[in-house]
Amino acid sequence: MELAQESRRASLALQSATAAHKSAALLRIHDLLAERKDRILEANRQDLEIARKELEAGRITNALYKRLDLSVGDKYASLLQGVLDVDKLDDPTGQVSLARRLDTGLDLYKVSCPVGVLLIIFESRPEVVVQISCLALKSSNAVILKGGKEATHSNQALFEVIQEALASLAPDVQENIPPASVQLVTSRDEIASLLSLDAYIDLVIPRGSKQLVQYVQGATRIPVLGHADGICSVYIDASADVAKALSVVVDSKCTYPAACNSVETLLLHVDVLPMLPKIASALGRNGVQLRMDPQSLASTGTADVATMPSSPADYDTEFLELVLAVKTVRSLEEAIAHVNEHGSHHTDCIVTESSENADMYMRKVDAAGVYWNASTRFADGFRYGFGAEIGVSTNKTHARGPVGLEGLVIYKYRLYGSGSATADYGEGKKAYKHEPIALDSAPHSFRR
Structure with missing residues (x-):
């Protein structure tokens, strides 16, 4: 409960984060991940050693084992590049998709805004800690991460580096992007509790087996974004x-x-x-x-x-x-x-x-x-040019397919009036104009 409340408070602070604040945080995360590579890969080796015994005993699949390894090929380099790629993307918040003049002195705007607090439950892939954290910060969302036990050491090492990065930001940046913007839980017992906290958590994204996704979908009232199978x-x-x-x-x-x-x-x-x-x-x-x-x-x-x-x-x-x-x-x-x-x-x-x-x-x-x-x-967020992906969704609402930043924002309607009242409109009174407004003339306060 307390952790979710901290995330909610962080999400409110993130509403004021500017593009410059978010870029500073992402670049600091990138630099520390590069500096701490040996420590992170050592933690990953511990997980691989434990997982190899589980694989030999038939308790985990070969697919899960392969997904765990951060040292294979250029995976770590791709992880680092992914942070930079997210930083280069346009800020998805403050985008105006509709502008309409209802009447003189009464203007309506549809403006993108963060979802709020995300709960990401994932298996095996420790790079998800970095991908999701960066996408969440770029879209001004707070995030709670719950990884699988097979990647415990890797997840913890990556999380500690992200925390160190956020805690070392300049005071004006940290005020808008506090360390509680990214949180990690490690106990399986905490999942059920988190899934019940619909007052604090706005969206759940499970990444893993069909069994995991189906469990999450059936255990919460919070909206769930994801896919069960990849057939x-x-x-x-x-x-x-x-x-x-x-x-x-x-x-x-x-x-x-x-x-x-x-x-x-x-x-x-x-x-x-x-x-x-x-x-x-x-x-x-x-x-x-x-x-x-x-x-x-x-x-x-x-x-x-x-x-x-x-x-x-x-x-x-x-x-x-x-x-x-x-x-x-x-x-x-x-x-x-x-x-x-x-x-x-x-x-x-x-x-x-x-x-x-x-x-x-x-x-x-x-x-x-x-x-x-x-x-x-x-079918991949990186290949689509999203920088990274939050997951793949087969939903038919909100977001579908590889989900990047656009799946982590919703929208709100902003109405700018001048003492306007609905009683002034109707038969024998004023009529609505419903005239389009050029999107590029929207108030600059939408984008910070």
């Missing part, structure tokens, strides 16, 4: 180009199979089955196992790839591994029907040379992202 599909249409199909399918499955935007179902129009041996061989070279319906299984030819007959459950499964369900369809309409019935409304792709078929697919498939001749792996 993404690629449909290869009758007119597909084989080179494009190969590129899209291999990238969608093999670049990072543990990601929620990795393809899990491959749909093949019956007319393109002759190209299946090439696609299967390419997937086989990357270690993919195919779970196939009878028609596609009979069409793999001599392709060097692991196969097995599919079960109905395979088309409703988010594997998060080098496993791909394959199904043959007789028409575009059948493909669309399958995606809408078995997909998770995350991201789906059509590979085709027919613009008419692509347009129909993109109109009729009910997903947050629908692509034409492009890998499902592009």
Whole structure:
């Protein structure tokens, strides 16, 4: 309760933070994260050592283990760059999306403003601590973070650096961005309590397993933004180009199979089955196992790839591994029907040379992202140019798809009058003008 109250107070202070204040905070966070890299990676190694034993015992998945590692490839460099990318983005608060003169001396403006206090519950990925904190600060929101126990040391180390950065800001900046703007809870027991605090917390964003998301959705009255599954599909249409199909399918499955935007179902129009041996061989070279319906299984030819007959459950499964369900369809309409019935409304792709078929697919498939001749792996806030993402949403309200800063602001209506009263309007009285006002003439006080 006390922690949530502190977050509420911090969120009110953040309402007055200027773009310059927020930039100072983000750059300080970046610099300290760079300076403390060795300490953070050492904490991450402790988590990896514990997680390896859990993986060997079968208590966690390989996908979760992979997501935990901060030292792999350029992940830490990307983490640092992500902070700078968020800093460079336009301030999402104070944006005017509607300006209307109701009457002389009575002007109405629709202005973006922060949501307030965010609660982020996530599993494994410790970089989320940094991504979410920076997005929250940039959008003038306070945030409470609850990470998974598998990343306890990493999360704590990253949080301590962010706290150190905020506590070392100049007094005028810290007045508007207090250290309580970012908070971390570590006990699982605290989740249920936090989910009951709808008086203080405005939005919950779960990032993790289907079980986690469904638990959160069923345990709170606070609005929840997120997605439960990433059952993404690629449909290869009758007119597909084989080179494009190969590129899209291999990238969608093999670049990072543990990601929620990795393809899990491959749909093949019956007319393109002759190209299946090439696609299967390419997937086989990357270690993919195919779970196939009878028609596609009979069409793999001599392709060097692991196969097995599919079960109905395979088309409703988010594997998060080098496993791909394959199904043959007789028409575009059948493909669309399958995606809408078995997909998770995350991201789906059509590979085709027919613009008419692509347009129909993109109109009729009910997903947050629908692509034409492009890998499902592009469903990512960084790749969309958001700097980073708060998560991926399959909601149909507020925000959908990869959610960046625009998903962390709402709006309020500001009305500027001159002693105006509704009693002055009506039959035989004054009439409303309802005239548009140029957006660039809005009061400068909206943007600070």
